[in-house]
Amino acid sequence: MDFDLPAEHAMIRDTVREFCEEEIEPIAQEIEDEHRFPEEVFAELGDLDMMGVPVSEAYGGLGGDQLMYALVTEELGRVSGGIGLSYAAHVSLGSKPIELFGTDEQKEEWLRPLAEGEGMGxxxxxxxxxxxxxxxxxxxxxxxxxxxxxxxxxxxxxxxxxxxxxxxxxxxxxxxxxxxxxxxxxxxxxxxxxxxxxxxxxxxxxxxxxxxxxxxxxxxxxxxxxxxxxGWEQTMKTLDGGRVSIAALSVGLAQGAYEAAKDYAGEREQFGQPIAKFDAIRDKVVDMHRKTERARLLTHKAATEYDKGESVTRESALAKLDASEAAREVAEDAVQVLGGYGYTEDFSPQRFYRDAKLMEIGEGTSEIQHVVLGQQLGL
CATH class of the missing domain: 2.40.110.10 (Butyryl-CoA Dehydrogenase, subunit A, domain 2)
Structure with a gap:
């Protein structure tokens, strides 16, 4: 069992992380406040060949796998839940079904422009x-x-x-x-x-x-x-992959919230020392890290099984359930660590907190994931 990412996957992740930190993070709150879809960001993602990561190169995609796609989605979510959500919907829901179920003519006419970043799905x-x-x-x-x-x-x-x-x-x-x-x-x-x-x-x-x-x-x-x-059979197959992407987006939200809280706790001083030195804060940050890592492992497992061609109904539902709830819990704790500052728009935890809640609703609520998992367990 190898937990190290393949070199190509790590390179793609690092490329997208750099792009996110340089181009998205500085405007993340601004586009949220303005309720503005950032067309320029998606155009640049197209220039990076990221708009069709798991789509075949024959139709303009990168030819990557579900794990690579999950890594890209996580990095986007780490700085902007809104951009991550539109990206995941474009790839998993708007593009991938055309590749899976479409004719060659449909793929050429409708999939190629999506995979090449010339349009949104x-x-x-x-x-x-x-x-x-x-x-x-x-x-x-x-x-x-x-x-x-x-x-x-x-x-x-x-x-x-x-x-x-x-x-x-x-x-x-x-x-x-x-x-x-x-x-x-x-x-x-x-x-x-x-x-x-x-x-x-x-x-x-x-x-x-x-x-x-x-x-x-x-x-x-x-x-x-x-x-x-x-159509319904297509829907079920689509949601298996889609739930992996929502799990990945949730991991990104959790990671972003955790990093914000950890950095703040190491810098903010009270009673003559960083608040990270106090048990209450240290334990909270450690739990945030634990939840994020657990969600990431479940998500990477689901993506890896998907790439093997296995049925991943159980794995994707489990990853989506755990990661979405972890994102909300970690983001809430991040707000608490920052105290009054965490409640202001000058700091990112409030945005992660609001964004994370949808992860427990979209592409099947947490309650529906329990139903799916119960069926998979024969209950």
Whole structure:
């Protein structure tokens, strides 16, 4: 069992870390305050060949694996949860399904620009009334000649307002249950596609979260991803990889919060010595480190198993559950270590704290991860 990163993976991690510290960290609070999606950052990530890390080189990607992708996502989350979230949604949800389930023509037309950094991807599953039961879907796709006509509303869709393509889940056979759901590649320029809301959120406001209205959106039949009725199976496979990326993003948030608290505790003096010398603070920082390392190990294990081609439903759910809760706990402790300063926007822990909460909600709540893990354990 080798816990050392391969040399290429370490090089990519270090390259992205340097970029994050030089280009993202100085503007992380600014873009959050302005609720601004930083197009320039993603353009630079494209120049670094990071926008398609786990996508085949044949379609413009870097040709890396899930572990490499997790490392990049972690480094982004370490300085900006919003940028990390948009990146993860672009890769895991907006791009990877096209590679996994698309035709060669679809990959060339829709995947290549995403992998090469010429556009952003999005994935539209959730609806206003669906919540944790994502299969409870009202969006319909009706075949009309050589076209499909889509109608419905999608909710809480990351990147939708900045996307060049959106993978939309819709019902093609209302009588077939899970087997009646299909996936379509929708261009936001298609007539009838409208962004009706960009939500103001508790955190992660540099990453747009949108409501989409589909009103008689007509798309050619060659925009069906895979076959009719394969949409739910595609969703389950997509979420296995997506949960690894959310776990990695959570590890990054935890790492950033831990580092902020550790640095502050070593510099801030009370009663004539650094507060890190007091048991209460030292023990808190040690626990933050422990939780972050544990989450990282689970995340790297899930990514490594994914790269072996194994089923990782259990591993990805476990990593996502642990890392997301660790991110929130570590960020909360970071605020506490900094005291009053931790509650101000002059310091990063408050931002990590707000950003971390979504990790326990998106791509399956912590409660849903318990359900998944219970099923995997035969309970």
């Amino acid at each position: 999005a994935w539209a599953l959730t609806e206003p009334g669906s919540g944790s039961d994502a299969s409870d879907m009202d969006t319909m796709a009706v075949k009309d000649g050589d076209e499909y006509v889509l109608n419905g509303t999608k909710q809480f869709i990351t990147n939708a307002s900045v996307a060049n393509s959106v993978l939309v889940k819709a019902v093609t056979d209302p009588e077939a249950g899970y087997d009646g759901i299909s996936t379509f590649i929708v261009d936001p320029e298609d007539d009838g596609f409208e962004i009706t809301t960009v939500w103001d959120k508790m955190g992660l406001n540099s990453s747009p979260t949108c409501e989409i209205q589909l009103d008689d959106v007509r798309i050619p039949e060659d925009r069906l991803l895979g076959e009719e009725g394969e």
